[in-house]
Amino acid sequence: MSTTAQPATHPEQAANFSHRALLYGSDEDFLAGAVPFLREGLAAGQACMAITAPANVALLRGHLPDRGGQVVFADPAAFYASSPGATTAGVDDCIRGYEQQGRRVRIVGEPRWSGRGSLARRAWQRYEAALNPGFVGRDAALLCAYDTRALDSDIVTAARRTHAGLSIGGQETPSSDYVDPAAFCAECDAEPLPTPLGSVAEMGFDWEQLGLAREFTTMHAERAGMRSTRVADLVLAVDEVTANAVRHGAGQGRLRAWREGHSLVFEVVDDCDVPPDPLVGQLPPRQEPGHGYGLWIARQLADLVEIRHGPGWQVRLYTDLA
Amino acid sequence: MSSAAPEAVGAMAPGDHLCVSFDSDAEQHAVAVRFVRDGLDNREKVAYFTDTEPATVLDFLAAGGITPGPNVEQGQLVVLPAEDSYLVDSPFDPDATVARLHRMVDEALTEGYAGLRVAGEMSWALRGGPGSGRLLEYERKVNEVFDTRPALALCQYDRRCFPSEGLAEFQAAHGGTAGPDPLYQDGMVAITPTYAPVGLMISGEVDMTNAPSLARALAAVAVTTEQDIYLDLSGLGFLDVAGVRTLAQATETLGDQRLVLGGLGYVPRTVLRLSGWDQLANLVVEDA
Numbered sequence: 001m002s003t004t005a006q007p008a009t010h011p012e013q014a015a016n017f018s019h020r021a022l023l024y025g026s027d028e029d030f031l032a033g034a035v036p037f038l039r040e041g042l043a044a045g046q047a048c049m050a051i052t053a054p055a056n057v058a059l060l061r062g063h064l065p066d067r068g069g070q071v072v073f074a075d076p077a078a079f080y081a082s083s084p085g086a087t088t089a090g091v092d093d094c095i096r097g098y099e100q101q102g103r104r105v106r107i108v109g110e111p112r113w114s115g116r117g118s119l120a121r122r123a124w125q126r127y128e129a130a131l132n133p134g135f136v137g138r139d140a141a142l143l144c145a146y147d148t149r150a151l152d153s154d155i156v157t158a159a160r161r162t163h164a165g166l167s168i169g170g171q172e173t174p175s176s177d178y179v180d181p182a183a184f185c186a187e188c189d190a191e192p193l194p195t196p197l198g199s200v201a202e203m204g205f206d207w208e209q210l211g212l213a214r215e216f217t218t219m220h221a222e223r224a225g226m227r228s229t230r231v232a233d234l235v236l237a238v239d240e241v242t243a244n245a246v247r248h249g250a251g252q253g254r255l256r257a258w259r260e261g262h263s264l265v266f267e268v269v270d271d272c273d274v275p276p277d278p279l280v281g282q283l284p285p286r287q288e289p290g291h292g293y294g295l296w297i298a299r300q301l302a303d304l305v306e307i308r309h310g311p312g313w314q315v316r317l318y319t320d321l322a
Numbered sequence: 323m324s325s326a327a328p329e330a331v332g333a334m335a336p337g338d339h340l341c342v343s344f345d346s347d348a349e350q351h352a353v354a355v356r357f358v359r360d361g362l363d364n365r366e367k368v369a370y371f372t373d374t375e376p377a378t379v380l381d382f383l384a385a386g387g388i389t390p391g392p393n394v395e396q397g398q399l400v401v402l403p404a405e406d407s408y409l410v411d412s413p414f415d416p417d418a419t420v421a422r423l424h425r426m427v428d429e430a431l432t433e434g435y436a437g438l439r440v441a442g443e444m445s446w447a448l449r450g451g452p453g454s455g456r457l458l459e460y461e462r463k464v465n466e467v468f469d470t471r472p473a474l475a476l477c478q479y480d481r482r483c484f485p486s487e488g489l490a491e492f493q494a495a496h497g498g499t500a501g502p503d504p505l506y507q508d509g510m511v512a513i514t515p516t517y518a519p520v521g522l523m524i525s526g527e528v529d530m531t532n533a534p535s536l537a538r539a540l541a542a543v544a545v546t547t548e549q550d551i552y553l554d555l556s557g558l559g560f561l562d563v564a565g566v567r568t569l570a571q572a573t574e575t576l577g578d579q580r581l582v583l584g585g586l587g588y589v590p591r592t593v594l595r596l597s598g599w600d601q602l603a604n605l606v607v608e609d610a
Contacts, residue, residue, distance in 0.1 A: 089596070207530070208531070208532055210529050210530070210531060211509075211510055211527060211529070214527075214560065229588055232588050232589050232592070233592065235560070235589070236560075236562060236589055236592060236593055239529065239560075239562050240562060240563060243529065243530045243562060243563075243564060246530070247530070285597075285598070293563045293565050293567070294562075294596050296596075297563060297593065297596045297597060299598050301592075301596070
């Protein structure tokens with residue numbers, strides 16, 4: 001372990017929850033990080049999962065007891081297929097399931113990066129950052145694998161900034177690049193969203209027009225050819241955002257809709273001059289009738305939710321039509 | 323069964339010939355009291371034909387907040403047992419009964435009332451008396467009175483007595499069904515009490531704007547029973563986090579009672595699942 005000064009926030013030491021990045025440039029590097037991690041877990045009777053590409057699964061099976069028979073393998077294409085918010089909820093459900101059995105869980109996960117646009121990539125980096133505060137105290141260890149041969153350097157750099165600990169070539173080190181998650185997310189949110197190019201449908205709403213706003217959402221989602229359950233998901237997601245605007249944003253807002261490439265985009269803007277918490281809607285809410293669930297739910301139903309501020313809130317929900 | 327939703331009893335008007343079915347006294351009384359009160363308020367002559375004793379009817383009307391004595395004295399409210407109404411003729415004679423109703427309308431108008439309002443408990447027909455098999459024929463024929471005169475009728479069918487197959491036929495002979503008034507209604511949602519099981523039927527959409535009204539309706543129904551409270555959500559097309567939070571908060575005030583949700587459509591089911599409040603101890607989601 002390095003003896004240099006630790007970053008100001010070091011969640012690994014503070015809580016049960018461990019979240020480290022495994023940066024690998026070869027099969028050997030991958031195994032050097034993943035195998036001891038899983039073996040330790042198995043030896044301690046912990047639940048072990050590996051959500052990684054088939055080639056890596058084959059490697060792991062060759063180095064684990066019982067050919068990895070005790071490890072639960074899941075397909076990363078499926079696990080990371082939905083939105084970052086839905087995946088966070090999936091991780092939450094997974095950990096809770098084991099917690100209810102009194103078991104700690106270790107997960108080797110390999111997020112998917114290829115085929116994602118720049119907004120989506122930043123959203124998945126935000127996902128990584130938010131896992132740190134989101135799962136403080138949870139009985140789990142996550143090891144996120146990054147293939148440095150295949151990934152753009154900015155993605156690997158982001159991994160160093162969103163994980164407090166790194167596993168490189170079998171060596172565990174704290175990451176000197178680790179950034180406070182709220183600061184990291186605020187940075188992600190600093191770049192303005194692109195102006196829509198095509199025509200934009202728009203309506204103003206206050207608390208009496210939330211139902212009309214739902215009709216607006218329904219109309220545009222149906223027009224875009226979405227199937228009925230997806231339309232319903234989007235109506236719910238957009239409604240949570242419009243309800244937020246009415247509650248927090250001087251009682252009114254504007255709802256816009258347009259097409260952007262293969263996406264249908266809804267945007268809610270309001271005048272609320274209190275800036276959003278950079279982590280809003282990204283942390284699993286506690287089980288009590290509190291507040292802040294709306295954006296958590298919106299993030300699970302839309303493919304991407306982007307929030308900007310200045311002046312007022314600007315919340316954009318992207319849904320892929322493909 | 324009529325596929326249309328029941329009409330609220332408080333919305334009934336001359337021309338209506340509706341039936342109401344019930345399987346609890348509480349539900350029957352709630353609907354009948356409202357029907358009678360509206361007739362008295364509207365200066366209609368109110369005729370209540372009971373299969374019990376008039377005293378029983380007067381008691382539950384009084385318990386429902388009407389003071390029937392003066393209305394009976396003045397002749398605006400007439401409560402008659404079946405023997406003096408449907409069963410005046412033996413065997414029961416649909417045509418004679420229809421003619422008698424016409425005369426009752428004439429009398430009401432002569433006496434200065436705005437029209438005639440009739441409430442009938444129809445279980446007399448189950449006694450098997452002579453002619454009682456012609457009840458369906460009567461229900462069909464009597465429509466003409468309400469189509470042509472300033473009159474309306476509410477025919478009450480006790481589901482504890484009438485077999486369900488026959489009930490559908492009787493309902494079809496009427497212009498529709500009536501039901502309890504909503505506890506709350508706005509342009510978006512109607513929240514109506516149910517009696518068997520005790521609870522609420524919530525139809526339309528619930529969001530942050532009417533969630534407080536849902537909270538009040540839940541509080542109102544919670545004090546009426548110690549049993550589980552059933553929420554029929556089959557007509558609820560939209561529910562958001564504000565609505566789910568209202569349901570979750572309602573369960574906190576219940577003791578051992580549970581809130582049982584039935585008939586959940588896609589959006590309510592989704593928002594419950596995503597909010598995690600489908601895991602509460604005393605909030606139960608009934609599977610379809």
